[in-house]
Amino acid sequence: MSILRPDVERPRESRAGDEPRAGRSEGGPRGGALARAACFVGRMLRGEWYGIVVDPLRQLRRRGPAALLLAFAACAGVIFFHAIAQHPLGETVVRVLGGVQGDLPLWLTLLRTPVSLYVPALDLPVWAGITQLFLAFALAELALGRRRTLLIAYASTLAGTFTVRVMLAMGPGWWGLGLPPEVGQVLDTGPSAAVVGLFTYLSVVRHAPIVFTLTGGSMVFESIAKPNLAGREHLIAVAAAIVLGLLHERGRHRRQTATNAQDTASA
DSSP states (O other): OOSSSOOOOOOOOOOTTOOOOTTSSTTHHHHHHHHHHHHHHHHHHHHHIIIIIIHHHHHHHHHOGGGGHHHHHHHHHHHHHHHHTTSHHHHHHHHHHHOOBTTSOHHHHHHHHHHHTTOOOTTSOHHHHHHHHHHHHHHHHHHHOHHHHHHHHHHHHHHHHHHHHHHHHHOSOTTTTOOOGGGGGSBOOTTHHHHHHHHHHHHHHTTOHHHHIIIIIHHHHHHHHSOSHHHHHHHHHHHHHHHHHHHHHHHHHHHHHHHHHHHHHHO
């Protein structure tokens, strides 16, 4: 039995002629259903704890602090750009280097997007964002590797950026999907889309529905409670990470099936 995806025990099938025993459970059928539900939730929590936390910590113990290079670099970049942006001249420099808007030319957007991953939103508390950024990059770097972590973070950010350009091109209307031209002057979400994308991708490939609900569900609630450009980009980042995670799981399943077929043929 895998500790990352523990199987749920199936209830034993009742045999013909078996009579329900009195006092089998204190609450009767309802009590038995509650006990099974609690057991299922407990197994799920245990599996997610091992898959999202315990396994990365084992990797950290084996590989050492050097395994968190991306997490430390991301936090250092956010702190650096946040410190510079506290001055008027520095704010202009940060905006020129990493400020992504929907009305920018495509080539300039692609040029600024890598830097935008380290440019925090100036109207939000930076230290809370740094904590989320460090956890997302650290857990992803330990569980997925450095290359795939960068790929998912960059792809999630680009997905939001490009989709916003499509929404601006559509214009107002379109059942609420289109955006007015003035939204094109609003700055991009910065590193938050990458954070949401990494957590979502981790929850998909590690089969963690509770983590997925906390990340994707919170983005849905945010977009409903406070509809704005950031909420849309976060939802797009969640959708992109889901697609990438499902594609990875499909490829992994195919490789595992091919390996099992080769082992059976060689046996």
